[in-house]
Amino acid sequence: MTTTEATPLPPAGRGAPSAAVREAEIAAGIRAGDARCLALAYQRWGGLVQGLATRGLGDPLEAEDVTQQVFLAAWRGGAHYRPERGPIAAWLVGIARHKIADALASRTRRTALTAAAAGLPQGPDPAAQPETCLDRALLRAELARLPAPHRRVLWLAYFGELTQAEIAARTGLPLGTVKSHARRALHRLRASLEHAERE
Structure with a gap:
């Protein structure tokens, strides 16, 4: 070309x-x-x-x-x-x-992460719902524990509203790597949240 x-x-x-x-x-x-x-x-x-x-x-x-x-x-x-x-x-x-x-797929991932970040339904005073505050704190803590490349991919996908192809173009990562990072990060977040619910 x-x-x-x-x-x-x-x-x-x-x-x-x-x-x-x-x-x-x-x-x-x-x-x-x-x-x-x-x-x-x-x-x-x-x-x-x-x-x-x-x-x-x-x-x-x-x-x-x-x-x-x-x-x-x-x-x-x-x-x-x-x-x-x-x-x-x-x-x-x-x-x-x-x-x-x-x-x-990008739309579905954004919806899922937004729902997870929102935690439980909020009333007029979120401070009156300690479970919601705990869920959000847990989610923030788990996001912070992700390896930096995984965290960046999730951030660009859900808060930057980029498609995986756009993330690959912006970061210079191969598209397969972007997909792998997103899948692993979401799996880890889901597992952590499920574990916390059982405790």
Whole structure:
């Protein structure tokens, strides 16, 4: 892939490229790192990807974000596209399914951690509920005991509201490592909270 910079993408589905620009030409351009061909792919199949993301996520704004992520991933991984394995639309749909799954998993993790951090339902005076204060103190203590990389991943996911792919890009960690850190940290927090409940 060349070092050509990707240009900002227009709204999905607008200004579809001429039929004269064949799919094979677009695919070859993406594989070669041609930003013009990426823009053509976005114009031709962006609506398809965004529609899939909207149905999967139920949130048009989040779907727009995922659509941008899909085409950014296509730009970065264009050299790996193999036309003999299927049309470019199918390749983009495959990327979209992974990005949608990541977005849903991130949403679930944020909800779970927010619920855990909130502890028990609060009344008008949290100080009148010692159990709630203890739960929060326990959660803070357990977060502090996590290894720094695990703690940072959780912080970025739940308080920074970043997807795992965004965390990997920000921290420079491989995506698999980010997923592993998040899974281990949540497992440890859950085990600690369950242990405390039994005591």
